[in-house]
Amino acid sequence: MKVSSLSLATSVAIVLACSSTFYSTDAQAWGKTGHRITGKIASAYLSDAARAAIRDLLGPESLAEASTYADEMRSNPSDFWQQTAGPFHYVTLNQPHTYDAEDCPPQGDAMSALKDFTATLKDTSARHEDKQLALRFIVHIIGDLHQPLHVGSAALNDRGGNDVKVTFFGEQSNLHRVWDSGLVEHQKLSYSEFSHWLQRKITPQQAQQWATPDPYQWINESSKLRDEIYPQTDEPYLAWDYVYSYTPTMKQRLQQGGVRIAAYLNQVFAESQS
Template structure:
């Protein structure tokens, strides 16, 4: 209980960050096990010894940096808003996760881009793919991705977004390096094939389906909610990692125009 309370206090004052640090590191660690040789070589060329798990949290860390880009312009890169009953049909004028993903993917494919620009682009790509597998980062219209849905988690006040970003995962009391092999061992070969899409539109459609199953009827969340959502949590983390590998493989395996 002391550990849980500490986690709640830390997250209550922090901005919403998809999956929290461990969740993003899990998606990175899963992806790292499914990279093609070309993708692995490309990552090494751009990031050196900085692996996917380490790079996965950079975009959230930089949200504390000064300047309009980090404090304002890049904020919409972490989510999309899709009204109930709708699908993705374009990005808001200030940009969103889909347009940011396309923008930074193009930078990675541009042989004229500087190393610094490619490093930033790659770190954003790694992060955004993870974000789009967190169901509340493909949020409903009107509740700020569940931030305005007030709940309690084991008796402490919170909101649904924070529960999904951090508290459900921290409740497992596992490090990312402990959780990663458990998730991979639990996924069947058929599931791994089905979850390895490199298409962001499929990720978004899938997250919308999951999103509509996670809003609780009772705002007092505890063991019953953790039990009910355990499979969703584990599947979405695994999907995020496999999708990241597939997306990076597609980026780095394709021939680059000279």
Template structure:
């Protein structure tokens, strides 16, 4: 699953039109007004929500090929993770923080990259060490509370957090890291639980192909 989680990002370097044009918008949603996701804000190729719907149907269909199901499962795991990164639920005006230029401990970068990787890399842990460390701090009560397979909830949480993470000073270092590190950990923990919750629903006998739509 660790390999599946990053595979759609790894494939962005593939020159095929599928990866360069079609699949590009499937990593995020745009919320231009208010705090609720609206499908009308998606580009013609769709977005993370429409892709989640489509790949869920593929995974559950007995007519889908094994290769199509492998692709769908990888994308589902990845998309759920993306929807828990607050800048993947952007307002459509700065490319999810990619246009917000900052320095991170003196290194030029952008706000999206800080949340995608820089704060995580600062932990100086392998992905397995980090996962184990996060898992140990999840209480039984949180496990129950967070096991909601509704993408609309995940997006609403990300939107609320996104509004609080734009820095007042573009020169970011320890003050910013200390202020937001626990929030990043929280999103990672919730994302992991929701991947499990969503896949449990996908493979639940009798669940229809419109799972994502019905859990909005």
């Protein structure tokens, strides 16, 4: 399936699940709040060319709004959303920390989707609606790849922590969901409040250091963090100690995700103009 020639009305690809798949109907990396935070932060680091191109494609729709589109459409009954797009939210690594082309299953993954959606965005002959979809997915995928459990391990074979049952402040959950939304929502902040707090703490030096458009680096970072965040007991009770230990990591990944959405789009639209 080539995303660059994608039409939602005609997509008929049939996708079979494979053993390395860990995406579930509950898994929405960072949840809506987290994705909107990365989109909001990204807006502060866009180049003039990227800002203009995004405005031409999305009109008044902000990157914060666009960032959740790929999750909000998952109940759309079309073949694309029900049979094709699910694997675009994650990768599964056969090696501990390095993504290889052989890691991509036949149905695709976040890396293959990022490549294809980027091609669509650069394609001067692509339809406007396909470019809109591509942009929204790119923003979402970059956010996904900064959530450590959306970089899964074939060796662990636990669907990115979905199979790791935990209790989070007295409620039954799983490790994936804790990282998708539990840690973020525990802050009790709106996305605009949280993004403002996080953005103003990004120093110019950090913004420059983090502004890499290389998804292989994002995946490497997330995979190393993934290995650190698993509880050390079966069916653990996660509460204040876990929040204390990993909230700084969660905050930095949101900050980095936002900076890198901008860095990636700045590069894409700079290349489109050259």
